[in-house]
Amino acid sequence: MIGEWLASRGNRERVIIATKVSGHPAFPGLTADNITAGAERSLKRLRTDHLDVYYAHVDDPATPLEETVAAFDRLVQRGLVRHVALSNYTADRVQEWVDVAHDLGAAPPVSLQPHYNLLARTGFERDLRPVAERNDLGVLPYSGLASGFLTGKYRSAADAAGTARGALLGDYLTGAGFAVVRELEAVASELEAEPATVALAWLRSRPTVVAPIASVSAVDQLDALLASASLELTPAQDERLTTASDSFAAALT
Template sequence: MTLLGTSSIDVFPLALGGNTFGWTSDEATSQTVLDAYLAGGGNFIDTADGYSAWVPGNSGGESETIIGNWTSSRRNRADIVIGTKVSQHPAFRGLAAANVRGAADASLQRLRTDYIDVYYAHFDDPGVPLEETIEAFDALRTAGKIREVGVSNYSPERLQEWIDIATRRGFALPVALQPHYNLVKRSEYETGLAPVVAAHQLGVVPYFALASGFLTGKYRSEVDLRGASREQMANAYMSAEGLAVVEVLDRIATAREVAIPTVALAWLRSRPGVAAPIASARTVEQLPALLASATFELTELERSDLNEASARVNG
């Protein structure tokens, strides 16, 4: 376990992504995955109020509902750390104060709980004064509806502005950051966000940790991608340089007798400030390789080879 930033929240060093729940995994499969994750030592579940509104027939909040049904039926809420997000639910778009309050209450109802462990601003909302958003988050924390504040998809400048405003007003500082960060998407985080993270000791919880499946090794050509549920997202990483990273992952995984995702996630977990990469499992069979990353340690040479290959990717 590891502490999430400057908070007292202890998390397993692999967060289970809930974006598949109600999308590529039905409720029964999702609950089986959650059971297996908990049995494997996990306690950190990531979701958002907008998951999975993009699926035909869904309206948003399906993932939270499945998680809430699971914790309620298993009576394990006290053992689980839940992170969810606001700004993308079709009925609660943006970060105006009234919207933040309403969205939080709706998430609490779907999650069947009276508190959210980490509540993230999912995407920056430049149409709303940042101070208004921060004040709304702080009010939720004061009311006991959330334990800690997090931000996702913020620029370095806006993240620093959030911290500056919260410091000046005496509001709770964010403890967690969710950036897009992985072996084939490094430069934006490492050159801009990482210095802010280091200066304020934020816990980093990277999403797309496996690059929408690209870093699992199952997509080696555009033919492999055709018809996949994540075809469009994974295709964004397809390049000669990206495939070279996969080859290095494959070589290390073969030599160490582990799965490719284990190696990719272990690299990310070893990066400065990273508390827990987020990875999703559509089925229980995909979970062991993810869980193994929490304890798998790369050698210095293996890290160097991955760093060298990934540095050639324009991402």
């Protein structure tokens, strides 16, 4: 579908395309063959001659990192991939990848895609952000809206029961979690914005973050996401949200 859209619009050079390899049933893991085949199949489906960003979706400890890094680099050298990136890697493994790329003279990763939002901060801020800062990695956190919880659509645990994403909400459905949503709604009211817009604006303003990732289930939800690219919080508003988030984290311990 994306390939058809690109072809009909003729806008390939105005679009940044990223895709991943490692978790696809047909190409599991990060062997050299899987990395190459995954890229070539994506290029065919997308009707393009290059991928702007190619992610290692999840670590594959069973494959030597030297093999994986070299395979990504060969795609860069062939012009099929412009940039290498990592997703769902531990801080130690991110640094190891960077070091192996340096030793091999291979293309280094340029971005990192971790789980990070107002309700999921500790793992990234404590472990991954220092690695991103040290290696100049742009961070594109996924689950920016905490599986929809930060849109304010859930007012109680009962609201999530039986929904498509209910099982993903887990610890969010607590008094401390709903307190974060109430603070989001208060700030959103002050700014005449949607809670989702504010949640993503907070995330966008974090150190190393270049753009948060979020999705919609209906077209009419898209405007709130796009508005987050330009919304600026005041220092006081930022601090209120961060404090509510800190209280949520403390309640988990």
